[in-house]
Structures are given as C-alpha cells and as structure tokens.
Amino acid sequence: MRIILTLVLILFFLGTIAVLAQRRNREASPKIPDGVTAHRDLVYAKDGHERQKLDLYVPADTGENLPLIIWIHGGAWRGGDKTHYTPMAYLNAGYAGASINYRLSQHAIFPAQIEDVKAAVRWLRANAETYHLDPNRFAVWGSSAGGHLVAMLGTAGDVTEFEVGENLEVSSQVQAVVDYFGPTDFLQMDAHRFPDGLVHDAPDSPESQLVGGPIQEHKDRVAKANPITYVSKDDPPFLIIHGDQDKLVPFHQSVLLKDALEEAGVRVTFYRVEGGGHGWFRDPKVPELTKAFLAQHLKPTQSR
Numbered sequence: 001m002r003i004i005l006t007l008v009l010i011l012f013f014l015g016t017i018a019v020l021a022q023r024r025n026r027e028a029s030p031k032i033p034d035g036v037t038a039h040r041d042l043v044y045a046k047d048g049h050e051r052q053k054l055d056l057y058v059p060a061d062t063g064e065n066l067p068l069i070i071w072i073h074g075g076a077w078r079g080g081d082k083t084h085y086t087p088m089a090y091l092n093a094g095y096a097g098a099s100i101n102y103r104l105s106q107h108a109i110f111p112a113q114i115e116d117v118k119a120a121v122r123w124l125r126a127n128a129e130t131y132h133l134d135p136n137r138f139a140v141w142g143s144s145a146g147g148h149l150v151a152m153l154g155t156a157g158d159v160t161e162f163e164v165g166e167n168l169e170v171s172s173q174v175q176a177v178v179d180y181f182g183p184t185d186f187l188q189m190d191a192h193r194f195p196d197g198l199v200h201d202a203p204d205s206p207e208s209q210l211v212g213g214p215i216q217e218h219k220d221r222v223a224k225a226n227p228i229t230y231v232s233k234d235d236p237p238f239l240i241i242h243g244d245q246d247k248l249v250p251f252h253q254s255v256l257l258k259d260a261l262e263e264a265g266v267r268v269t270f271y272r273v274e275g276g277g278h279g280w281f282r283d284p285k286v287p288e289l290t291k292a293f294l295a296q297h298l299k300p301t302q303s304r
Helices: 002-028 086-093 110-128 145-156 205-209 219-224 252-262 284-298
Strands: 036-043 053-059 066-072 096-101 133-145 176-180 236-245 270-272
Touching: 053 086, 053 110, 066 086, 066 110, 066 145, 066 284, 086 096, 086 133, 096 110, 110 133, 110 145, 133 145, 133 284, 145 176, 176 284, 205 219, 236 252, 236 284, 252 270, 270 284
Parallel strands: 066 096, 066 133, 133 176, 176 236, 236 270
Antiparallel strands: 036 053, 053 096
C-alpha cells in the first residue's frame, strides 16, 4: 500500500511540474498583436528537411512594401525553435516579421545552417510581392547562435558558395544586422572565457558539434564558420550588443567582429552591457538602440 501511495505522489508531482512548465511556455510566448496575420510553417526548401520552414507575420491595413525583421533563434545550434518571435512588438510599428527554423547540428554540420537561412531569405525576397514586403528592406536579428548566423548573413551575403536550393535568381543579402552576443572566432573563445564559463575547445562543445569535430583540430572548418572571414566594405550596417559578464559567449567575440567591421569601413554600432550576462538584459539602452537602429535603416525617411 505504501509503495502504491508513493507512486501516486510521484505521478502527481511529475504531472504538476509538466502543467507548470506548459504554463510558463505559454506565458513566455508573446501574443500575436491584433490585426496581424500569421502564416505558419512556410516551406522554403522543397522536399527538404522538416526544419526548413519559416513563420511569417504580416500586419493588415499598413499598405504595401513593408520592411521585414527576420528573427533567427539561438540555442547553441542544437536547440531552439521559430515559434518564439522575439520582435513581436515591432509588428505594431509598421514592420512585418519572419522567424526561421534551420537544420541543427545534430541534423547536419556547418555550413548547413548558413545555407538554410540564406535559402529562407531568398524565399522571402522571391515571395515579397505576395506578402506585401519590400524586398529592399530586410533586417536580420538574432541572439547567441542566432547572432552568429545573422552576422554570417551580413558578411557572407555575397558568398555564392553558401547559396544552395531554390530561388537562386534572387539575393540573400540583407540591409541591416542586429547581432546580440553572437560568437565569431571559435578558436579564441577559451582564451577569454571566465574560469567557470563554458569550455569551447571540448570535443562535445556546441562549436565542436557545429563543425563536426574538436574546433582546435579543424581550424579550416572554424575559419569557414567565422563571419569575420568574409567582412568587406560593402557589408550592411551592424548593431552589436554584448554583456561583458557573459559566461557562455565571451564578450571579446563581439569586439573581434566590431574591430573587423570598422577596419573595413562598415557602419557599426557597438554597445557593451556592463554587468550583462548571456542575454536577459535589464539595461533600457538595449531596446532603445535596437529600435533606433532598425528605424534608421528600414525606415530612413521616418527616423530623421
């Protein structure tokens, strides 16, 4: 009898945890604003992987040629999902939105991830007229692993090696990049990490899993996955934001990218969040800078 009672209590406890977790997930997911149409699970790669889909959010009654904010989720390239569209509030401010899923490192190693997000951008541009988007006003925004991929889109927009799939007649280049604490040069991460921070040289680190082996043993693959490798003077403007107490992606990673962009003559706004960790910033300057940056480069006539 005691064993049965114990099992019942355990099942009740586990059920309570599951309910609370579901409730937290519902509360964490931002509500779609009224008047916005959500187009879910649009396939951007025919006969491809189940992850090669995107969600598109289009506000009604805002006219044609909407600027588009494309969100690319983080999750160490091995987790995350498009369903949580972080810039949801911007849909009330005259922007359309898109959120992209891409193959994770357990599905395919790099460059599959940049190939996917490029294919998604091309699909959005090829279908811009259908969804009332302005194909010349695309911004990408991502955090952590998503920050790495948006930086790659910004600097490798003209790298044809990564153009795979359909809609190759249109460009995957974007007009602005918002990079929140994305990694850049994996080989330098451990040299600048906190003593209790993530060990990136480990063979099972997210970076090693992304390139298909220990990063220090595959330096050519790491260079290929480094957005700094592709920096050139014609890259779009960047906003880079990083906390200086980040224990997962060292702050120095964003400094490296900022320095390379400035040296090439690319417009870059760089903001250091003092005391900031790996996201969840409370600094009011972060949303202020982001809002102003997107308005400047996607709505230039309104930001003056």
